[in-house]
Amino acid sequence: MSPAQSSPAEAAETYDVVVVGAGFAGMYMLHRLRGLGFSARVYEQGGGVGGTWYWNRYPGARCDVESMQYSYSFSEELQQEWDWSERYAPQAEILKYANHVADRFDLRRDIQFDTRVERAVFDERGKRWSVTISDGRTVQAQFVVLATGCLSNARKPDINGLENFKGPVYHTGNWPHEPVDFSGQRVGLIGTGSSGIQSAPIIAEQAKHLTVFQRTANFSIPARNAALSAGDRDAFRKNYPEVRRFAREVARNGIFAEQPDRGALDDSDDTRRGKYEKRWEHGGLTFMYAYNNLGLDRTANDTAADFVRGKITEIVKDPATAKLLQPNSHPIGTKRICIDTDYFVTFNRPNVSLVDIKTTPIEEVTAHTVRVAGKDHEVDALVLATGFDAMTGSVAKIDIRGREGWTLNQKWAEGPKTYLGLMSAGFPNLFIITGPGSPSVLSNMIVSIEQHVDWIADCLTNMRKRGLATIEAGGDAEEKWVAHVNEVAQGTLYPQANSWYMGANIPSKPRIFMPYIGGVGTYRRICDEVAAKGYEGFVMEADAAAPGRDGVGQGCMTPA
Ligand code: NA7
DSSP, X not given: OOGGGSOHHHHHHEEEEEEEOOSHHHHHHHHHHHHTTOOEEEEOSSSSSOTXXXXXXXXXOBOSSOTTTSSOOSOHHHHHHOOOOBSSOBHHHHHHHHHHHHHHTTOGGGEEOSOOEEEEEEETTTTEEEEEETTSOEEEEEEEEEOOOSSOSBOOOOOTTGGGOOSOEEEGGGOOSSOOOOBTOEEEEEOOSHHHHHHHHHHHHHBSEEEEEESSOOOEEEOOOOBOOHHHHHHHHHTHHHHHHHHHHTOTTSOOOOOOOSOGGGSOHHHHHHHHHHHHHHOSGGGGGSOTTTTTOHHHHHHHHHHHHHHHHHHOSSHHHHHHHSOOXXXXXXXXXXXXXXXXXXXXXXXXXXXXXXXXXXXXXOSSEEEETTEEEEOSEEEEXXXXXXXXXXXXXXXXXXXXXXXXXXXXXXXXXXXXXXXXTTOTTEEESSOTTSSGGGSOHHHHHHHHHHHHHHHHHHHHHHTEEEEEEOHHHHHHHXXXXXXXXXXXSGGGSOOGGGTTTSTTSOOOOOSOXXXXXXXXXXXXXXXXXXXXXXXXXXXXXXXXXXXXXXXOOOOO
């Protein structure tokens, strides 16, 4: 039954699709669904669109994928008209872009902001989801799409006494909307992942003193950020068809760039050093494309890691600080490599100090200090750059109940299980965008988002044509896919790091390598083949109770 066919009260509460989240995934999903004639409602817990970029407003927040590539490709007009100002877009500009997209495609009228999805329960008889939202209402939908984001669930660390701190405590992933002024303050920064590394240089410029508390030293490559000229943009735009094709089909991580043709040990020491030097000077994530075996072979990886460690020694004047900043606990690239502007040189400033909390963890936070190894470091404000309950955290916050009342959290207690990262057996008509088991965070997210949204849109269209009521991951196909995802990961160096890819940053989380590391091109081909073979591995059912496709009270898909 389509909303148009129901009574007005009922129509307002019944949709073909409920989409959870209005970040880049939710917005594009809504756009596609509308274009295909499906009724859709998006619920977004934030007060605006943008998802990750709505929340992560910390000083220095910037995307580590170049702006000309970290953008939607679905609209030629959009990609031709939007002017990115810098090589790496700052958070505020990405948020502006998200708002521009929402306006341009008139998305807001189907998005309810400041609204969390609390619960989603699958009714096996009615073959639809009951979705309870934070304003207390329950709406019905045939399909639910989780566009909840991978890095959207800021995690406050379990640090003893944190609640006793008298000054302000900020989390980078949930930063205030008003400007924060650290002038004249002593600031403590906990966490040296991408967020800590991006924010430290800016905070240091403002604060009276910055103390960085480091648990794991991280590899970081200079961004070499710069303004983009009209000429730079035009050159890119002219080449967009090829850039986008390459990013989707060839590049493992969805980023158009020159691909390596040899391993690190195939070159002489001098040649290799020259190549690393060139990439260090060029800046950015493509440092890791110097060779094709850096993620596979530890000896090869060590050559790149040694090069970066050497750079840290050259930049940081105090030898003890330099040594502490040198990452030694994981192969380079196995935690997402950071892209910085003046991070290491920041430690040459007289108002910046580094405290090792690996050998001697934080004992306690008191009213005005952070105590480490019996020493009290006095601070007026604390910045927690401690990351996210990544990939599964936002899904886990929703009480999702599939067949026989089985919850997704119960099913995923020992690690997320999905077929193609798109669906989980026992939860019919529930799709996940860039979920565990898909390339997701190992890729240019927008490339992966567009691929998932398009696949889901095609799937729903196909079901509508065939008069089908449900689609669900098959148990066998799911088991095989999970095994494949693991097998591919085990063939790489990635599982050697205690990373959030492994769930290692959350003490209670199972250690499983969550994203699919086979590459976005390979993954896309697999998804397309599955669809071409009639959604092989999925179980699809017609609605037996319905007299026909538009049967009253059943099958809520709106005819095109
Ligand atoms: P990350 O990359 O998860 O970094 C979090 C940092 O916080 C990391 O250095 C952690 O050390 C540290 N951390 C986490 N919990 C604690 C506790 N309890 N005590 C001390 N230190 C802690 O998050 P980001 O926000 O920086 O970046 C996330 C992604 O966003 C990034 O990869 C890019 O893709 C963009 P650890 O390494 O766990 O020892």
